[in-house]
Amino acid sequence: MRANYKMQRLYIEAALSAGASIEASPEQFNYLANVLRYEAGTELLLFNGRDGEWKARVEFPSRKKIVMMAVEQTRPQPAPCDLMFLFAPLKVGRMDYLVQKAVEMGAGILQPVMTQHVQGKVGSIDRLQANAVEAAEQCGVLAIPKVKAPQKLKDLLDAWPTDRRIIFCDEDSSTQNPLQALSAIRERRLALLVGPEGGFSDEERQLLRSRDFVTAIPLGPRILRADTAAVAAMAVIQATVGDWA
Template identity: 75%
Template sequence: MRANYRMQRLHVEADLSSQQGFEATSEQFNYLANVLRLEDGAEILVFNGRDGEWRATLRFPTRKRILITPAEETRPQPADSDLHFLFAPLKVGRMDYLVQKAVEMGAGVLQPVMTQHVQGKIGSVERLQANVVEAAEQCGILAIPQVREPLKLKDLLERWPADRRIIYCDEDSATQNPLPALQSIRERSLALLVGPEGGFSEEERQLLRGLAFVTAIPLGPRILRADTAAVAALAVVQAAIGDWN
């Protein structure tokens, strides 16, 4: 069932069930009352990442409080996405874009990976998680992806489960078409690894190429920025062997 894009959506922490109201936080009050200028009796959609999506009614018991009361479930909670997105941090503005697009493209776990040529850094995982929630609110996603603490590439690979295949974007691939490599993959548990703006080092490429659970793919004949490459790779993986197929 597709999302209703005509109604405002709000992520909440409270459990959701019919007629069980809860009070908006101060941030939610400011957003609903002062930014959106909603009034008593207005309806919105609420979700918490656990209990599906609900149509809810706003009540203003006082001028400084909003009571949110779920009325009916509009969409059931889907299963969490099993696609892990592994990415080298970018500079702040471009990393915000990268995280938002990963959410929209169906990533279930976001794992920052520190590589030798990485140019960005993770200042706050909580900030990235808030960015994830905002993207989910805007694009109708109900299952909230998890943002994990950054790991060095070598440490990540040393503890990686061999039954989850890593697909990584290799700009030095001898071919231009990613489909043959993707269509040869039989595992259902997948992760996509996108490197930094400076690309992987030769040492990192050799490390990745030597692992049986890693598959390299090209991304066509053009040089792509890291954030563009991430969107292109997510799209081709989802279309070829992911949840678009």
């Protein structure tokens, strides 16, 4: 069932079921009452990443309190997205964009990876998680990706489960077409690794290519910024070996 983009969607942490009553947080109260200017009886959509999506009705038991009453489920909870997105942190504004697009493209786990040429840093996991929630609210996603703590590239590879293949964007690939490499992949559990603005170092590239569970792909003849490369790579992966296929 497709998402309803005409109704406001709101992420909550409480359990959802028919007749459930959820009190809006102070931030949600301000947004619904003062920004959207909702009145009693206005309907919206609620989701928590576990119980599917529910139509709810806004009620005002007092002037400073909003309660959202779950009426009926509009979409069941889908299976969580399994694609892992591994990325070198960027500067704040562009990293926000990166997280938002990863959520839209079906990433199930967001893993910051510290590389030699990394230019950004992860100041707050909570901020990135909130960014992922906001993206899910806006684009109709019901499963909220989990943002994990940053890891160094070598540490990540040393502890990596061999039944999940890493696809990494290699700007020094000898070809320009990623389809040949992707068509050879047989694993269903996948991860995408996108490096920093400065690219992977020669040492990191050798390290990646030395692992049996890593596949390098090119992204065409043009030089792409890291955030653009991430969107392009996720699109081609989802279309060939991911959930679009």
